[in-house]
Amino acid sequence: MEISMMYYLIPSLIMFCCGVYGFITRKNMIAILISLELMLNAVDINFVVFNRFLFPGQLDGMFFTLFAIAIAAAETALAIAIIINIFRSNKTIDVDDATKMKF
Amino acid sequence: MIEEIFSNILIYFVVIPVLMLAGLALCKNIKQIRAVALVGSIALMALSVYVLVDYLQLRAAGETAQMLYTDSWQWFGPLNIHLAVGVDGISIAMLLLSAIILFTGTFASWKIDPMPKEFFLWLILLSTGVFGFFISIDLFTMFMFYEVALIPMYLLIGVWGSGKKNYSAMKLTLMLMGGSAFLMLGLIGIYYHSAPEGGQLTWNLIEISQNNAIDRDWQYFLFPMTFVGFGVLGAMFPFHTWSPDGHASAPTAVSMLHAGVLMKLGGYGCFRVAIYLMPEAANDLAWIFLILTGISVVYGAFSACVQTDLKYINAYSSVSHCGLVLFAILMLNTTAMTGAIMQMLSHGLMTALFFALIGMIYGRTHTRDIREMGGLMKIMPFLAVCYVIAGMASLGLPGLSGFVAEMTIFVGSFQHTDMFHRVFTIVACCSIVITAVYILRVVGKLLFGPVQDEHHLQLTDATWWERFSTVSLIICVAAIGCFPGFFSDLISFTFSENIFKVLGIN
Amino acid sequence: MDQTIPLLILALPLCMFLVLGLTGHKMSHKMAGILGTLGMGTALVLAYTTAFTYFFGGNFVDEAGNRLQHIVFNYDWLAFTDNLVIRLGFLLDPISAMMLVVITTISFMVHLYSLGYMHGEKGFQRYYAFLSLFSFSMLGLVVATNIFQMYIFWELVGASSYLLIGFYYTKPSAVSASKKAFIVTRFADLGFLIGILILSFYSNTFDFVTMTQAPGNVLASTGGAVFMGGSVLTWALVLIFMGGMGKSAMMPLHIWLPDAMEGPTPVSALIHAATMVVAGVFLVARMFPVYLVEEVALEIVTWVGALTALYAAIVACTQVDIKRVLAFSTISQIAFMVVSLGVARPELHEGVGYMASMFHLFTHAMFKALLFLGAGALIHAVHSNDFTSMGGLRKHMPITHITFLIGCLAIAGIYPFAGFFSKDEILVAAYSNSMMWGIWMTAVAGLTAFYMFRLYYRIFWWNNPDYSKHHHTPHDAPWTMTLPLILLATVSCVAGFIPFGELVTWNREAYEIHLNYPIAITSVVVALCAIGLATIMYRKENSLPDKVADKVKGLWTAAYHRFYFDELYLFITHKIIFNLVSRPIAWFDRQIIDGTMDKFAEVTNKASEAIKGLQSGRVQSYVLVYLLGALLVGVVTVICMVL
C-alpha cells in the first residue's frame, strides 16, 4: 500500500470539520477555542503535507506552519484573556449568555 | 484658471447663489435675511435678463453656434469631466423662469416661520442646483447640480411643511432619487459610448451629439434610463405619485419653486439629454412613452376633478400639464418641441402663481379643503381675482400663457406624419375640457357662491408683498400669452437641425 | 383702407376693459358706465363708417361688380411652421362688415340700457369691463382672417360669457350656470380645435381666404384620406361645426343656453340672443365654400338645425320663465339660420339660403335683443322672471308693451316686420332644397308665432293681478332703458326692407330678392293661425291651456322638462364623468399607483423584519452562516461553471 498525499489530507479535513462541529455546538467558550485550535491545526497539516509531497525542494509550507503556530498561540492567549475577563465580571463563560446584542 | 472662469457670465448664475448662501449664513435677523434674499434674487433676475438681451443681440448679429457663451474648464481631467457651460434659447428661457420664480418665491415666504435663515439657506441651495443645471452642458456637472436641487426639498418640506409632511418629504425625496439612480446609470453609459472606438470619451453634450457614436442597441438601453430618470421629476405616469403628496405638504415658496422650476428640470433633461443625444432611440421608442405621457395628461386631469384639497388639485393638474411637456418632446418636431418648452415656461409661471395663491389662502383660512370654503371673492377679492386669472391661464384662455403653449403643442404634434401620434394628440387634446371642468369646479366652490364659514368673514386681503409676488407672476403669464412669437422664436432657433439631421426627418 | 379705424374698433373695447378692469374699483358707478358706453358708442360710429365704406364706398368691388374680401391688416402673432402661422388681422367682407354693425349696435344698446337696468348693482364697473371684453372678443371673432384667430376669440368670447353669466357670483345657480355654459361650449370647442388640426394638417393653412377661394385645393390636399368611414374633410368640417353647435346652442349642446339666463338680462340680450350665439352660424358661413365641396357635412348641418328648431319650438311652448321662453326661441331661430345654410346650394336660387341665413341673423339680432331688453324691463318692474306673476301689464307699461308686441310680430314673421322677410327667404331656400324641409320649417315657424304670442298674452293680458303688494306698481323704465327699446323696435320694423341680397351673398355677387308669393302667403297664414290660436287660449284667463296640457300630458311634461336633456347632462357629468371615470381614476391613483410605491417601502420593511433572525446575536450561528455562505459561493460557482 502506498500512502499517497490524500491519506493525510482527508484526516486533516476531518479534523477541520470536527473543529467546525465543535465551534457550532459547544457552549463553553474555552471548548469553542479548543475547536478553533483543531481547525488551525488542520490547516497546518495541510501546508506541511503539500510542501512535503508536491514541492519538497522548498520550505514555504513548513515556514507557513511555523508562523501559523506562533499566530495560533498569540490568538489563544488573547482569546483566553478575554474569556477570563468575561468570567470575572459575568461569572459564566457560556457562549449562549453572550447574546445580548442582536438584531 | 480662476480668472478665466469668472470672465464667463454664466458662471455668475452659480456664484450669486453661493454668495447668497454665504451672506445668509452671516445674517442675524429676519430683515437682513430678507435683504440678502431679495438682493440676490434681483441680481439673478437682472443677470438673466441681461443674458437674454445679449443673447438676442448675438443671434441678431449672425451667431449660429448651437450654444453661446460656451466655456469648458477641466475638472476631473483623467475622466475628461469638465465644468462646461453654455446656453441656448431654451436654457435662457429656463433661467429666466427660475429667476422670476425665485424672486416671487422670496416674497411669498416673506414671513416664513420658524427658522427663516435655514429656510432661505435651503431654498437658495436648491436654486443653486437649478441654475447650475440649466447652464451646464457637461453631463456630470449637470447631474451634480440636478441632485443638488433635489435634496434640499426634503428638509424644506420636512421642517416647514404641513400635513403629513414627513411621509411626503420622504416619499418625494426617495422617488426623485430613485429616478436619478436610473439617470446616473444612463449618463455613465452615455459617457462610455460617447465617442467612436478609440476616440476621446467625453461628457460634453455638444461633443457627444456631434460624435453621434452611441449605437442603436445601446440607445435602446440608455434612452429609457435617462428618459425615465428625468421623467420621474417631470411627473410621468406612473412615477408621478410623489407630486400630489409632496406639493400638498410643502410650504408655499417651496411648492412654487418645485412645481415651477424643479419639475422643469425633468422636461429639460429629457429633451437635452435623452432626446438630444439619442434621437434614434427616441424615434423608435417614442410610442411607449407617448402612451405613458398621454395617460399622464388625461389621467392627471381626471384625477384632479374629484380632489378636494386645493394643492392636490393643482398637483394633479401639474401632472397633466407636465405630461404634455414630455408628450410634445417625444413628437420630435420643431413645433411640438417649441410648444413643450413654452409649456414649461407657462406651466412654471402659472403653477407658481397657483401655489402662491393657495399658500396665501391657506395662510388665512387654515384649510385647503374646498368644501370648507366658499365665496372668497367677497372676502379677499384680490386673491380671488388672481386665482381666477391663474385658472384661466391653466385652462388655456387666449392671451394668457397656457393657450399658446398648448396650441403650439397640439398643432406641432398633429403635424406628425404617423397616424398613431395624431390619434394620441387628439386624446391629449381632450385634457383641455377636463381642465376646464376641474378649474371651474374649484373656482365655483372656492371663490363664488355663499360664504361657507362665518369666521372667514374676518379675513383680510393680500398684503403688499403678496400682491407684488402674484402681480409679477400674472404679468409674466400675460406677457407670454400676448407675445408668444418672441418666446417661440427665442426657443425654436435652438432646434437647429442637429436632432433632425440624425433622424433624417424634418 | 386705412388701418386706424379698424384697429380702433378692436382697440377701444379692449382699452375700456383694461381701464375699467384695473382701475374700475376706484371709479364711481356713473363714471364707469358713461365711460364704457362712450367707448362703445365711438366703436359703433367707427364700425358704421367702416361698413358704410365697405358696402357703399365703391372701392371694394372687382370689375365684375363682385364684392372683394379685403384684408385690412394681418400681423404675425405666432408661427407654428412656415405656413401655419397665427395672424391677428382684420378681414373685411360682407359678412364681417354686417356683423360689425350688428355687434356694435346691440352692444351699444345694451351698454346704454344697462345704465338704467344695472343701476346701483354691486360690481357695476366690473360689469362694464366684462361687457367691453365681450365686445372686443366678438369683434375680433368676426373680423378674423384665419381660423386660428377665430378660435382665439372664440375662446375669449366663451370666457367673457362665463364671467357675465356668473356675474351674480354669490348665487349658486348663477355659478353653476356659468360653469355649465363654459364647459359645454368648451367641449364643443374641443371638436372645433380637432377640426382645425385636421383641416390645417391637410390644407397646410389657417387662412380663410386661401381656403375659401380655392376649396377644391383643400379637398385635393386630403388626398381622399378616410378615417372611420368618413372622409377626413367631412370629419374636419363636422368637428368644426361641432364648435359652432356649442356656441350656437344646437341640440344636443344647447343645454347651457337656458341656464345662461341666470346672468343679467341685458347680457342675455347681447350675448345669448344677438351676438355670441350666432357665432356658430357665422363660422359655417365663413367656411361655406369649403362646406360646399363636402355636401355630407352640409346634410349633417341641416339635420342638426332642423331637429333643434323643432325641439326648441316645442319646448318654448311650455316654459313659464319669460327669459327661458326667449332662450328657447333663440335656439329655434338660430336653428333656422343653420338650416338655411345647410340647405343652401349655389344651384338653388343662386344660393339664397346663405343670404337668408345672414339676413335672418341680422334681423333676429335686432328683434331678439328688443325682446330680451323688453323682458328685462318687465323683470325690472315686477322683480320676477315668471309670467305667472305678470299679466295685464299693457296698462302699466305702454312703451314696453308696444315695443314687445313689435318684437313678437317680427319674430312671428308678419308682414312688414323684419322677420317676415328673412324667414321668407329661409323658407324659399328650404322648399327649394326639398319639400320636406320646407314643410318642416313652416311648421316650426307656426310654432314660433304661437309661443311668442302665448308669451305676449300671458304678460300683457291674461288677468289683472293686484300689484299693490309690491313695493311699487310696475311702470315704464327710465329713458336709458326705453330708448334702446324704441330704437330697436324701429329697426325691427324697417330692417326687412334692406336690400340684403345686394350686400351679402355666398359668392359676394349681388343678387336681387324677390318674394316668392306662394310661400310667403302660406307662412303668413300659418303664423296668423297660430297667433289666433294663441289669442283664443291666452288672451283672457281661462282653463283651456290646462285642458290642452292634460290632453297631451306626456308630451307636455316632457317638453316642460325640456325633454330631459339636463337630466341627461347631469347623468353624464356626475354619474359617468365623476363617478365612473374620475373617482375610479383617483382611487386607482391613490390605491394602486401610489399604493405600489408605498408597497415598495412596505416590502422593504417586511424584508428587513423577515431577515432580522440572521443577526441572532449568537456567535455560533454567525460562523454557521459564514461557513455555509463560503461553501455556497464556491458550490454555486462550480455548478454554474459546469453548466
Add this chain to the structure above:
Amino acid sequence: MDYSQFLGMKQEIGLLVVFLLVFFYDTFMSKKAQNGLATVTCGLFGLFTAYTLLCPSVMADATTFGGMYATSPVIATIKNILNIGVFIVLVQSVKWANSESQTMRRGEFYELLLVTLFGMYLMISARHFLLFVIGLEAASLPLAAMVAFDKNRYESREAAIKYILTAVFSSAVFMMGLSFVYGLSGSLYFNEIASAISVNGEVNVLLVLAVAFVIAGVGFKLSLVPFHLWTADVYQGAPTNVTSYLSVISKGATAFAFLVIMVQVFGAFYSQVWEWMLYALIILTITVGNLFAIRQRNMKRFLAFSSVSQAGYIMLGVIALNATGMASLMYYVLVYIFSNLAAFGVLGAIENNTGKVSMDDYNGLYKTNPRLSLAMMLAMFSLAGIPPFAGFFSKFFIFTGALEQGSIAIYMLVLIALINTIISLYYYLLVVKAMFINDNETPIATFKSHWSERLGLWISVGGILLLGIVSCAYNYILELTQSSNMFAGLL
C-alpha cells in the same frame, strides 16, 4: 541577508518609530507627563503623516525581500490615506483617552492601534501570503483587545469575544483556502501563484473553493454579507473610537489588499470564477446591509450596517478590474474615512458628553446643538452620496469605474446598487429627520464639546466639503493608478 532592504519600507519604519516612541513614553515617563500622552501621540502621528505625505522618497517603486514586499506610489498613497484617517481617529479619541476610566490603559490603546495599522500596512504591501496573513492577524487580533477596552461595559466584552472567535474562525477558513492555493501552485508569492495556476488555464473545483475561502477570509474583515454578522455587535459593543477605527481604517486597508490579491493572484480567473462570486456578494452586501440598517435605532449599530452596505459599494471598485476602479476604490475609501469619521465624531461627542447613542435621543438635536447636527447631516449626506459633498463624487466614480468594462451584467449590478442607494438614502435621512424635524420634549442639552472632538470634526467636515469639489485628490489618484501597470495583461 540584506538589512538595507528594510530602508525601503519607509512608512512601516516610520510607523514603528512612532510606536516605539509612544511605547517608551508610556512606559518610562512620569505619571504626570502621562496626561499628555494623547496629545503627544496625536502630534507624533501628525508629524509622521505629514512626513509620508510630503516626502517624495516615499513614493518610490520597489519590490524587496525577494518579491515579498512591494511598494509603489499607489501603495504609498493608500497608506497615506489611512494615515489621515488614523490621525482623525487619534484626534477624536483624545477626550475619551483622557477620561477617568481609560487613564490606566491609555498608552496601550495607542500602541495597539499603531500595531494594527502596521498590520494593515503589511497587508497592503504584502506580495507573499505568509506576510499577508501576519499582517491580517496583526490588524485584527489587537483589535479584539481594543474592542474590550471599555471594561465597565458589558457590551464591550461581549463584542470582544464575538470578535475574536469569529476572527479566528475566519482566519482558519482563510488559511484553509490558502493551503489549497499553496497545494495548487507550490508557492506563496503572489506572482508565482498567479503564473503557476494560470499555466494551463484550467479551472478546477479546488481552485474555486480556495478562492471562495480567500474571499470569505478577507470578506470577514470587509464585512461582506454573509461574512458580516459580527459587524453590528462588535461595532455596538466597542468603544466609539475603536468602532470608528474599525469601520473606516480597517475596512479601507482590507479593501485595497483584497483588490491586490484578486488582481495579482487570481486576476486570470476573473470572468470565470470570482467576478460572479463578487457579483453575488456585492448585491447581497448592499441589500442586506441596507435592510438591516433601516430598522436600527442604536446609532452605532446603525452605522455598522451602513458600513456593511458601503463595503458593497467599495467592492464595485474591485469588480471593475481596471485602473479607474482602483482609483475610485481608493478615493471612495478616502471619502468614506472623512464621512464616517464625521458621523462617528458627532456620535462620540454626544456619547462622551451625555452617554446617549439612540437615534431617538437625537430628536430635536438641531435646536440645541446646531453645529453638531450640521456636521452629522453633512456626514449623512456624504454617505448617501448627495452632491456637492464628497460622497457623491466617490459614488459616481466608483460606478464609473465599474461600468468601464461595459458588460450588460455590470450595468445590472450597478443598477441594483443604485436602487439600493435609495434605501440607504432613506435611513440616512432618518437621522437627518430626527435631528431637524422631529420634536422632542427633552432634547440633548446644549454642550460644548472638547477641542479635540471639534478639531476632528472640522477636519472631517472640511474633507467632506472639499474633497469632491476640489478635484486634485481624485485626479492624482487616478493618474497614479493609470500609470501603474497592475492591470496590464488582464481582461
Add this chain to the structure above:
Amino acid sequence: MESVGSIIMYMVVVAAIIIFSVLAVTSRKILRSATYLLFTLFATAAIYFQLGYEFLGAVQIAVYAGGIVVLFVFSILLTSKPGDKSEKLTSKKKVVGLIASVAMLLVAGYALLSRCGFFAQLPAMEGVTMDRIGTELLSSSHGGMLLPFEAISVLLLACIIGGIVVARKR
C-alpha cells in the same frame, strides 16, 4: 512501497488524530476535551516527524502541546469548578453543527479528491537541516522569511500588550 512499519505508524497516527479530534469536540467534560486536544496535537507532531520535518514537530510539541494546552488547562481550572459537568447539548445544535461540518467535509473533500495530482506519492527529499531552516528563515532574498519573522515579533508584542490590557483587573 512503504515499509509496513511506517504504514502501521501512519494508521495509528491518523486514527489518533480522527478519534481524539472527535472526542475533543464531543466530550462533555471540558478538561477532557483539552486533554484530547493535546493528544491530537501530539499526533500532528507525529505526522510532521513522519514527513521529515523534525524541527516543525518539535515546535509543535513545544509551543502547541506544551504552551497552548497548558494555557487551556489553566484557564479551564480558573473558570470552572471541579466536577463541573459541561452542558448537555441540544439536539438542534447538534444537527446544525453536523450539517455544517458534513457540508464542509463533502465540499472540500470532493474538491480535494477531484484533483488527481493530489494522490501523489511521497517524493524524495533532502533532509531539512537546522542549518537550512535557519538560513532561509533569516534570508532576505527570494524564499527567505526575514520580513515575516520581524513582522511576527511586532504581532506577538501587540498580543502580549493586548492580553495584558484585557486580563488586567482594572
